Amino acid sequence: MAYIQPMKIDYLIVGQGLAGSLLAWDLIQRGCSVVIVDNGGENASKIAAGLINPVTGLRIVKSADVDTLLPCAKITYRHLEDYFQREFFVEKPLLRIFRSENELYAASKRLNSPDYRPYLGSIQPPHCSPANVSAPLGYLEQKQTGYLLTRSLLECLKQYFISENSYRQGEIDYRDFELFPTLRWQYIYPKQIIFCEGFLGTRNPWFSWLPFQPVKGEILTVQHDAELPDKILNYGNWLVPQNDHQIRIGSTFDRENLNTEPTEESKNELLQELNVLSPGLVNSSVIDHQANIRPCTLDRHPFIGHHPKHDQLVIFNGFGAKGSLQIPWYSQQLAEHLLTGKHLPDSCNIVRHIHTHFAEH
Numbered sequence: 001m002a003y004i005q006p007m008k009i010d011y012l013i014v015g016q017g018l019a020g021s022l023l024a025w026d027l028i029q030r031g032c033s034v035v036i037v038d039n040g041g042e043n044a045s046k047i048a049a050g051l052i053n054p055v056t057g058l059r060i061v062k063s064a065d066v067d068t069l070l071p072c073a074k075i076t077y078r079h080l081e082d083y084f085q086r087e088f089f090v091e092k093p094l095l096r097i098f099r100s101e102n103e104l105y106a107a108s109k110r111l112n113s114p115d116y117r118p119y120l121g122s123i124q125p126p127h128c129s130p131a132n133v134s135a136p137l138g139y140l141e142q143k144q145t146g147y148l149l150t151r152s153l154l155e156c157l158k159q160y161f162i163s164e165n166s167y168r169q170g171e172i173d174y175r176d177f178e179l180f181p182t183l184r185w186q187y188i189y190p191k192q193i194i195f196c197e198g199f200l201g202t203r204n205p206w207f208s209w210l211p212f213q214p215v216k217g218e219i220l221t222v223q224h225d226a227e228l229p230d231k232i233l234n235y236g237n238w239l240v241p242q243n244d245h246q247i248r249i250g251s252t253f254d255r256e257n258l259n260t261e262p263t264e265e266s267k268n269e270l271l272q273e274l275n276v277l278s279p280g281l282v283n284s285s286v287i288d289h290q291a292n293i294r295p296c297t298l299d300r301h302p303f304i305g306h307h308p309k310h311d312q313l314v315i316f317n318g319f320g321a322k323g324s325l326q327i328p329w330y331s332q333q334l335a336e337h338l339l340t341g342k343h344l345p346d347s348c349n350i351v352r353h354i355h356t357h358f359a360e361h
Helices: 018-029 066-084 101-111 150-163 198-203 264-277 320-340 350-360
Strands: 007-014 034-038 089-091 094-097 120-124 139-142 146-148 167-169 188-195 215-223 232-234 238-243 246-250 285-294 303-306 313-317
Touching (some): 007 018, 066 320, 198 285, 215 264
Parallel strands (some): 188 313
Antiparallel strands (some): 238 246
């Protein structure tokens, strides 16, 4: 058997989804030696719509810290676009179709708040609905919205990591991680290991105690011949135009069946709700159907920080459906913490769960 030279590095990152990829990129830009290991398969980041929407929910509220998160995300993605000479972040207005009088009332209140003016346009009455869109209560125009082409970005970053000798493909077996006397994975000796595994974090022997609340979601890609506005639509589900005759729609929300198998039930549910939004799409054809699992958390805040007993093990996970918006800024916070000792924000630091959850293990 050939001898393999031991490799000493600063950080081993497990998982090449959006979290692991942007963190690895950030650390490499800061001069760190990094290896990212991944099984090369599908993950939630590759399948996700990558939506960035600053104002969400039935009450139409700003996402937490969006005034900080959104500028950082835009700068990060533009920098990556400049580096790779590819478009990754597509800015596109969003129309929020009202489904109840309560939503209309909430939107009216937000328009009177100076804090919301950068993100909201105007409320349009039903008779102003775009072609082939049913909006019996009208709709709200939203600004600074768009979506990330996550699959394209992750493939570019993967090739970059390969060129830097910073990528390894392989199945992860936790028994291959050695903590004592020296931290080791196979022939690699990192100073710290950072787990960015998405929903697979629920199986991680060191971090499965954290209160994950994973959610399965299914997404359809649909071919159509109707005329639709070149805008994102939010009608309870979302619709993202890909080109003049192709859209993606989603996403279902299933906490019970945590697998990655697409189902006829979810497909029919998505198509029925699409047909209510736009009867002109009844004869559209489904050309792709995908499913994956979002790594959501109990308190809807990310899981970032060191293991309570093994300081050299770190987690960077739990971004749920808002990863495209949140990960760039939180990646910078973790990188600065690792390199300078800067305190992690309390809202994301996993120490908040130690007394309530870690004691049980």
